[in-house]
Amino acid sequence: MSAQATLDRAFKPLEQSIATGRIPGGILGVVEANGDRATRVIGDAQRVPHARPMTEGTWFDLASLTKVIFTTPRIIALAEAGKIDLDAPLISVIPDFRQYNPDNWERKITFRQCLGHQTPFPGVFPIYTYGTDPNLLRAFVLQHEWPAGPAVYSDLNFILLGIALERLTGKLIREQDPGPGFAWSADPANAAATEQDAWRGRVVVGEVHDENCYALQGSGHAGLFGTVVSVLDYAQSLLTASGVSPGVVELMRTRVGGRRTHGWELPYDGWSGGDHCSAATIGHTGFTGVGLWLDFAKGRAWTLLTNRVHPTRHFDSGIFALRRAVGDLVNAE
Known part of the structure; x- marks a missing residue:
């Protein structure tokens, strides 16, 4: 079945969400490993304080997709190159992490964990x-006595x-290359607006929505911007392991524990x-309303x-x- 046919049958729920006023706007995109792809746009990129239509070229705050599009492949690639050991503690690279208490649990956590x-x-x-x-906040992250609890998405x-x-x-992070088709900010005239933020006192558009990432002025957990084209290009590169090391893709698909792989999530009841x-599917979502899923069995x-x-x-x-x-x-096939 063509990507267009797949998109045609899958677009209705998004159309209904826009019609009922639950979401201002959105884009659905489908890509096959052979390069066949289709996208469709609906609704508004912004409604407050003025309305702008969504377009295929609209830039989105990708939120936690930053974790799997930017941070995860770079960490795995460094391990593949022998620069780090995924099973070594973070202090092998960040020796000052919780440096005033050398016996605490934070100094034992690994890259893989x-x-x-x-x-x-x-x-x-x-x-x-x-x-x-941002420098003070990085020091805070590294020296704060973190409460230990059960393993959760953090x-x-x-x-x-x-x-x-x-x-x-x-x-x-913001000085590093975000990858082809991606950026760390976007032109507000061509970006999907996020929240009327009480903390910043404005509608956030073209700058990162996540407060921690904004305060840190760049972070590994959020901050990436992209379009539907750049996200689908990235997805296709993983499906075909083109431009991405097969070893990186393999680890992205390899379970670490529970329902988590290296960076991504695996299917479960209610996924x-x-x-x-x-x-053989992996996926990830982002708080701003984004998500990406790859089914390697179906290509x-x-x-x-x-x-x-x-x-x-x-x-x-x-x-x-x-x-x-x-x-x-x-x-649904």
Whole structure:
């Protein structure tokens, strides 16, 4: 079946979300390993304080897709090149991490554990409320006595991996090449707006929505911008291992623990990718309303890009059900 036919049947849930006012706008894109692809756009890129239509060229804040498009492949590539050992502790690259207590658990966590969210860090922490100096906040992350809990999905894992990348490259995240078709900001006139942010006192558009990433002025967990074309290009490169090392792709598909691979998530009951994915599927979502899923058995990937937090996150956008409905229709064969 062609990518266009797949998109035609899977577009209806997004169309309904726009029609009922739950999400301002969005783009659905499908790509096959052979290069066949299709995209469709609907709704508005911005509604507050003025309306702008969504276009295929609209730039999206990719939020946590940064973890799997930027940070994960770079960490794995460094391991493949022998620059780091995934099973070594982070202190092999960040020796000053929790340096005043050499026996604590933080100094024992490894790169692999961070990639798979297998650490005791808290799931959410408002780093941005501790100041606005990015160097001070990096020091805070490295020296704060973190409460240990059960292993959960935590941005802190990738904030630390981002600091490791900065140490290894000698460049801050925002000084590093984000990859072809990606950027660390976008022209506000051609970007999907996110939230009317009480902290910044403005509608956020073209700059990162995530408060911690904004305060850190670049991080490994968020901050990447891209278009539907750049996201599908990246997905196709993984499906075909072209421009990406097969070893990197293999580790992205390899389970670390629970339902996590190196960076990505695997299918489970109630998964964002729906119930009809093959077991050879990986996926990831982002808070702003984005997501990317790749089914290696079917040789197909799809991305759903929305601005569901515009103008506020404090609204039931139905994004969780929308993602599953789209995934089920993409894979309804």
